[in-house]
Amino acid sequence: xxKQSKILNWLEERFDLSGINKFIDKKVVPVHKYHFWYxxxxxAMFLFVVQAVTGILLLLYYRPSADNAFExxxxxxxxxxxxxxxxxxxxxxxxxxxxxxxxxxxxxxxMKAYRKPRELTWISxxxxxxxxxxxxxxxxxxxxxxxxxxxxxxxxxxxxxVPFVGKEILIFLRGGEDVTGATLTRxxxxxxxxxxxxxxxxxxxxxxxxxAQGMSVPPSIEEEYKKNPKSIKxxxxxxxxxxxxxxxVLGLLGILAALFPWExxxxxxxxxxxxxxxxPEWFFVFLFETLKYVPPKILIFEGEVxxxxxxxxxxxxxxxxxxxxKRAQLNKPSPLxxxxxxxxxxxxxxxxxxxxxxx
Amino acid sequence: xxxEPEQTTRxxxxxxxxxxxxxxFLGMLFYPIVRxxxxxxxxxxxxxxxxxxxxxxxxxxxxxxxxxxNKPAIxxxxxxxxxxxxxxxxxxxxxxxxxxxxxxxxWCACHNAKFDVNxxxxxxxxxxxxxxxxxxxxxDDIIVSxxx
Ligand code: HEM
Ligand code: FES
Numbered sequence: 001x002x003k004q005s006k007i008l009n010w011l012e013e014r015f016d017l018s019g020i021n022k023f024i025d026k027k028v029v030p031v032h033k034y035h036f037w038y039x040x041x042x043x044a045m046f047l048f049v050v051q052a053v054t055g056i057l058l059l060l061y062y063r064p065s066a067d068n069a070f071e072x073x074x075x076x077x078x079x080x081x082x083x084x085x086x087x088x089x090x091x092x093x094x095x096x097x098x099x100x101x102x103x104x105x106x107x108x109x110x111m112k113a114y115r116k117p118r119e120l121t122w123i124s125x126x127x128x129x130x131x132x133x134x135x136x137x138x139x140x141x142x143x144x145x146x147x148x149x150x151x152x153x154x155x156x157x158x159x160x161x162v163p164f165v166g167k168e169i170l171i172f173l174r175g176g177e178d179v180t181g182a183t184l185t186r187x188x189x190x191x192x193x194x195x196x197x198x199x200x201x202x203x204x205x206x207x208x209x210x211x212a213q214g215m216s217v218p219p220s221i222e223e224e225y226k227k228n229p230k231s232i233k234x235x236x237x238x239x240x241x242x243x244x245x246x247x248x249v250l251g252l253l254g255i256l257a258a259l260f261p262w263e264x265x266x267x268x269x270x271x272x273x274x275x276x277x278x279x280p281e282w283f284f285v286f287l288f289e290t291l292k293y294v295p296p297k298i299l300i301f302e303g304e305v306x307x308x309x310x311x312x313x314x315x316x317x318x319x320x321x322x323x324x325x326k327r328a329q330l331n332k333p334s335p336l337x338x339x340x341x342x343x344x345x346x347x348x349x350x351x352x353x354x355x356x357x358x359x
Numbered sequence: 360x361x362x363e364p365e366q367t368t369r370x371x372x373x374x375x376x377x378x379x380x381x382x383x384f385l386g387m388l389f390y391p392i393v394r395x396x397x398x399x400x401x402x403x404x405x406x407x408x409x410x411x412x413x414x415x416x417x418x419x420x421x422x423x424x425x426x427x428x429n430k431p432a433i434x435x436x437x438x439x440x441x442x443x444x445x446x447x448x449x450x451x452x453x454x455x456x457x458x459x460x461x462x463x464x465x466w467c468a469c470h471n472a473k474f475d476v477n478x479x480x481x482x483x484x485x486x487x488x489x490x491x492x493x494x495x496x497x498x499d500d501i502i503v504s505x506x507x
Contacts, residue, residue, distance in 0.1 A: 153454065157453050176401065178429075178430070178453075271426050271455075273447070274457075274468045274469050277468075
């Protein structure tokens, strides 16, 4: 209180900062053998900031139309100083962010952090992952190259498999019957305005819940932890540790961008044959591969329609896991849900590997 | 709990009025927005025929993609010299197909489907054959038209 800066004094004379001060003073993070995993969410948040900064920079040169998009990205890559760097960081950052989000989600899942009272934190997290996948899907089309054009065509066509309203969803997504310049304009709007706005809201909620409730200690080590509780202050100790992680990630992004600048490919041509090797982005590949094994007809239903419905149900189940996992809610071990999580991780890894290795 | 149906009627009535006018207001607000989001249907192109290529443009056993009524179509010159024209939009998930001279058939790269030159599915996931068009010569032009 005594050795405080003039600015803080000035502010304190005008606003009541005691609440914030107390909060900063009291907030701690538990230290135990799984402490490391508390940092992953922060890395995801850091990557989101990187995406926002590089995305806004790209906006200075990017032009969202079928005639100009490809050329404008080419211009960014070849003529704009450090354009290759900014674009490659945005692309690598997008992929890294989604990877980190998966790690974050599964680490909180296995630590059963979704137990009471954190059910809503879990739900807001799943929504944030879905929003990030939408970011990836919409951003993929923006350079308007051949691979992205056909991947978007196939990807949006999936929407038409939804019973009853499939056609309407398809037209809403594409801005018409086909993937055209209208789709590009729409995806651009989703990517730079709608999704950022919605994501900010859910990110705000997610962070608010976390600040209000503090970090949970996994049930498997709770007994042990209570005997010998150790913790560090969030501010500045934990934040500084986090910052080291962020610096490492930033370095990694720089290295990836410099060594493997993101490719641009060939300009999309709606009147050219589809090239070989069309694949969605890697984080959709396990779903894409799943669809390949679904028989065309299951009883009287179309196989693909059933598969889409099953996937949607799976997402809803995953989102509501805190309410299904009754044993974890009572602080008892719940091996069934651990097994479900392990199965899902293995399924994702195996299906992705199969797709890249064998097709 | 005491039942006071008479006493709350007035309050209920006002509450009900408030809710319906709120609903009406929201409807008014969102109706134009929702209508705006759904793109207007552009008139289906009424193009019934197109000059797809010139005579001698295509070697036997080759093909080209050409735009027909805003969608890709494919013109194939068979090894025998005959022509075939079909829609190039795969019936599976709408990728654009191509002609493969190495096995004299139409191929979709997206999920490895094959069609014969008359559009019938040989293998792969497509649920239906490709639609075919009529091919006619007029002087130097090869004209493709929709079947009547
Ligand atoms: C406020 C945030 C963001 C803005 C303003 C923004 C803006 C842009 C712009 C203008 C492009 C087109 C240029 C290009 O293709 O390189 C782009 C591409 C892309 N964005 Fe974003 N973006 C944002 C956030 C995100 C996030 C959070 C993700 C994913 C998690 C993401 C994923 C992508 C992807 C995958 C591309 C395509 C990259 C490529 O192939 O070049 N973006 N973004
Ligand atoms: S889109 Fe042609 S086979 Fe799937």
